[in-house]
Amino acid sequence: MEHEESPRQLLKRAVQAAAAGDRSQAYLLLRRAIMNDPLNETAWLWLVAVAKNPREARIALRQVEQLNPNHPKLPEARRWLETRLTTAPVITTAHPSSVEAASTLVEPALPHDVSSAQQPVPPTSDELHGVKPGVPSKADTAPHEAVARPKVTTRQRSWPKWVTILLILALIVALCLLAFAVWLRSSTARSAPAAAPDRDVQIGALRTALNVALSEARWVEAVSMLETVHRINPSDSIWQHSAANAYFQLSVLRRKEGKLPDALVALDQALRLAPNETSFLRERRLLRNMLEGLQLYHRGEWQAAIEAFSRVSAEDPTFAEVDGWLYSAYFNLGVALQNAGQLVEAQRAFQSALALRPDQPDAQHKVQEIATLLHPPTPTPSPTPTATPPPTATPTPSPEDQLILVDISEQRMYVYENGRLLWKWVVSTGEPGRDTATGRFRVLDKIEMAYASTWNLDMPYWLGIYYSGPLENGIHALPINRTTGVKLWEGLLGRRVSYGCVILSDENARTLFEWAQIGTPVVIQW
Secondary structure, three states, X not given: OOOOOOHHHHHHHHHHHHHOOOHHHHHHHHHHHHHHOOOOHHXXXXXXXXXXXXXXXXXXXXXXXXXXXXXOOHHHHXXXXXXXXXXXXXXOOOOOOOHHHHHHOOOOOOOXXXXXXXXXXXXXXXXXXXXXXXXXXXXXXXHHXXXXXXXXXXXXXXXXXXXXXXXXXHHHHHHHHHHHHHHHHHHHHHOOOOOOHHHHHHHHHHHHHHHHHHHOOOXXXXXXXXXXXXXXXXXXXXXXXXXXXXXXXXXXXXXXXXXXXXHHHHHHHHHHHOOOOHHXXXXXXXXXXXXXXXXXXXXXXXXXXXXXXXXXXXHOOOHHHHHHHXXXXXXXXXXXXXXXXXXXXXXXXXXXXXXXXXXXHHHHHHHHHHHHHHOOOOOOOOOOOOOOOOOOOOOOOOHHHEEEEEEOOOOEEEEEXXXXXXXXXXXXXXXXXXXXXXXXXXXXXXXXXEEEOOOOEEEEEEEEEEEEOOEEEEEEEOOEEOOOOOEOOOOOOOOOOEOOOXXXXXXXXXXXXXXXXXXXXXXXXX
């Protein structure tokens, strides 16, 4: 396939053709170059020189004025064009005055290619001349025929006077063309090409959209647009400050969403642009301590996790819900110490948890339980029991009359029987990245104590509801580590913390387990 020439190559050939006196070829090449690159100032300036139609020459000059009204050679180009138009009609071919004159006309420096997507396509030469494409007019062909096909006679005679005048005018035009080429060459060699107008338009449009994104706190879009502005104009003086602030705000957003690793990535980008910003450094210190505490927490290293969380809480108790994690770490430490028989230390851990969350019934119960174990009450004689009548049996409802509804956005479960709400409970669903699936399901199986070998967890009061790959997800009570006896996520109900299952308190899970049947409908929604 024939390789299409670039506007730069076409312009180079046009200059060579003009220097050789072939204005027609130069004109055609310039038109092709302009059609491929309508913003090429150099091509339009050359077209002013070689266009046969005065109207087309004026149009070419106006295009240069629109593309770069401050071009340093525009005044001289206007005067040159007026001088040319005040002379007699120009013939269609121009011969160089000498070989030396043609050789001195060299290719001018070309401007950078720019996009022409929003620029009007200049009119074709056929439209300017008012003729059909491909059909030359008589006025264009007559001079060619007069020069290319002289009549051969056997007798010599003197040139007609009008031929002599035309030859002189042709020589003048050739000299003007040569002078114009030299001037254009020197002009483009001294100054770099002007910045493309469409780049400024594009940056202006981006800045408008960027201001809207910043005002609406759409930090993801703002960061993307700032990076685009930087690629277009790397020398932008305000880019670095704006981008650093946008990355920082994106980090805060990710942290509030619970996506702490993503928050750290965005924050590192902000610090790359503003390494000494105090607020950025503080945020990174808190993030690193928080991530360290979470890693220790998930490994069951409760005391080390408490120390990491405490460093965060000392600076900002509201940072990434650190007090909730600190409460849970103290609570689980108390459970581990109680299982190890260290009741005094367990009591301190439970009291620390209760100080963080005084309204948590689990911590209150544990403090009372440990106090009872440390100081058991004096037994008192029990009264003689009295016989109680057996309860009246109630019919078991059909699974179709039951409904379990889980709302992830509220972290709540609604249990219905015959359209009547029986219970409304707090739950915890899957953490971000391990989201609980939404949809309509049914209870597939009931296991009083299920075991998850993947995490070595016992899961009391299991109701299986759907499969996620080879694993089954379900509804159950707080899971217990089989090796350590630690109960996961205690004190964190109401947050998305699980590995995908729906978690209830032990009491509520037992109640649901006894009520639900195989086939009971389950609806999970946002």
